[in-house]
Amino acid sequence: MTTDNGLDSDLDHDGLERYLTGVKPVSMDSQLRAETLLNIERALPNAIAMTWLEWADSRCLRIAAVFFMCCGLMSYLLVHRTQTRMARLITPEAKSTSQDQSLAYGFAAKTRWSFGRWSFASQKEPDRLLQDLESVAEINSDLGNYLKSIHKDKKHVEDPPADRRLRDGVDIRRGDLLCVELLQQWC
Amino acid sequence: MASLTDRLADGENAAFVELFDLCGSRLLNFLQWKLLSQDDARDVLQEVFLVLVRNRKRFRGVENPLAFAFQVARNESVRFIKHAIRSRDKVQLAAAEIFVASEDCPNVAVETAEWITNALSQLDERQREVIVLKVYSGFGFREISQILHTPQGTVATRYRRGLEKLREIIKVET
Numbered sequence: 001m002t003t004d005n006g007l008d009s010d011l012d013h014d015g016l017e018r019y020l021t022g023v024k025p026v027s028m029d030s031q032l033r034a035e036t037l038l039n040i041e042r043a044l045p046n047a048i049a050m051t052w053l054e055w056a057d058s059r060c061l062r063i064a065a066v067f068f069m070c071c072g073l074m075s076y077l078l079v080h081r082t083q084t085r086m087a088r089l090i091t092p093e094a095k096s097t098s099q100d101q102s103l104a105y106g107f108a109a110k111t112r113w114s115f116g117r118w119s120f121a122s123q124k125e126p127d128r129l130l131q132d133l134e135s136v137a138e139i140n141s142d143l144g145n146y147l148k149s150i151h152k153d154k155k156h157v158e159d160p161p162a163d164r165r166l167r168d169g170v171d172i173r174r175g176d177l178l179c180v181e182l183l184q185q186w187c
Numbered sequence: 188m189a190s191l192t193d194r195l196a197d198g199e200n201a202a203f204v205e206l207f208d209l210c211g212s213r214l215l216n217f218l219q220w221k222l223l224s225q226d227d228a229r230d231v232l233q234e235v236f237l238v239l240v241r242n243r244k245r246f247r248g249v250e251n252p253l254a255f256a257f258q259v260a261r262n263e264s265v266r267f268i269k270h271a272i273r274s275r276d277k278v279q280l281a282a283a284e285i286f287v288a289s290e291d292c293p294n295v296a297v298e299t300a301e302w303i304t305n306a307l308s309q310l311d312e313r314q315r316e317v318i319v320l321k322v323y324s325g326f327g328f329r330e331i332s333q334i335l336h337t338p339q340g341t342v343a344t345r346y347r348r349g350l351e352k353l354r355e356i357i358k359v360e361t
Contacts, residue, residue, distance in 0.1 A: 013350050020322045020353075023286040023300045025216040033211065036233050040203045043240040 195239075195246040207236065210253045213324045214260050219285055220307070220319045221264040231267050235260045257324065257334045261316075306356045314349030317342055 194202035214235065218228035238259050239246075249255045286300035307315050320331045328346070332339040 013347070016350050016353060017322060019299075020303060020318070023303055025212065025286060025323050028212040028215055032215070032229055032232070033207070036207060036211070036236055037204055039233055040207070040236050040240055041200055043237050044198050044200055044203075 192246045192249050192252050195252060196243055198240070198243055203236065203240065206239075206252060206256065210256050214256060216285065216323055217257060217319055218260055218264055220315060221261065222267065223308075227267065227271075231260070231263050234267075235263050238263060251330060251333070254326065254330045254333050257320070257326070258336075261334060306353050309356055310349055310352055314345050314352065317345045318349045318353075321346055 191202055191205060195206060211232070215228055215232050218231050218235075219225055222228050222231060235256065239256060242259075246252060246255065285304055307318065310318070316335070317331060320326045320334065321328070326334070328339050328342050331337075332342045335342065
C-alpha cells in the first residue's frame, strides 16, 4: 500500500532507509563556517597559553603538595620524638607508650613550653630549668608565679588550687602537678 | 605526512579547518535533531569546536576524529539542554531548517522532508539519535556505539526499533 507521501507502508528496513535518505540535510552556511573558523583561529593561541598555565599549575600544585607532606611528616616525627623523650623525662621508668606520649603532650601544651625552648639539658641543670620556668612566667604569669612559689617554698603541693586556669581556659592542674613532680625530682 | 589526529593534537589551524569541512554540516544536522532548534545547534556547534581546540591533546589517541567530534557534540548538547534556562518542552523543528529541497522535484521533496521531520520528531530521543547518526551522518553501528558510549548491540536494537516505530507512524497516518 502506498501512502500520500509515496511511501509503501509495508516496506522493509532498507526501503525505509532509502526513503529517509531521499532528502538531503541542509549544509553549513558560509556565515556560520566563517564565524566558527574565526573562533578556532582565535582560540588556538589562547589554548597554547592555557596549556602552559595548566602545566605550570599542575607542577606547582604537585610541588606544593609534596612540600607540605614532607613538612607534615617532619613535624610528626619531631613531635613524636619529643613527646617520647619528654614522657621518659617525666616518668623515667615509663616506656614510650601512647599514654605517656599523650601525657607528655598535654604537659607541653598546657604549660606552653615550646619545643624549641625546652632543653633536655635541664634534667642535669636545675638552674636552667628555673630559667625555663621564668621564661614560662613571662608567657603565662599565673602559671609561672605558681611554679616559682612552689620552688621557692620547697613545698610539696598535692593539690593546686582548683580555680587556676590558663587564660585560654585550659585546665592547668594536671600540668602543675607534673611540674611539681619535676621540681621535686630535680631541685 | 602526519595524520589528521596528530595535526589536530599539535594545534594546527589547517587541521581544524579540515575537520570542520569534513563534519561541520553533519554535526550541525545532528545537533539540530538533538536540540530541536537551529539557533541552539549553531551556538553549540561553535562551542563544540572550541572544546575540541581546548582538548586537542586528546586527539592523539583517537582512532576516528569524526566520531570523537560527534562524541563531544553529543556531550555539549546534553550539557546545553541541562543548563538551558528556557523550557524546551514544545520545540518543533521546521523541515526547511533540516532538509534542503531537491532541484528536480521541489514539491515532492518538501513534502517528504516535512513527513520525515514530523515522523522523526515523534520518535524516542535515543532512537532518533541513532537513526540520525546512521542515516544522515553516515556512521556505522561501531562508530555510533563509540559516540554514544553504548554497546553496539544496543545501538542496533535502538535503530531497528526506531525504524519499526517509523513504520507504525506511517500506518497510522495512512
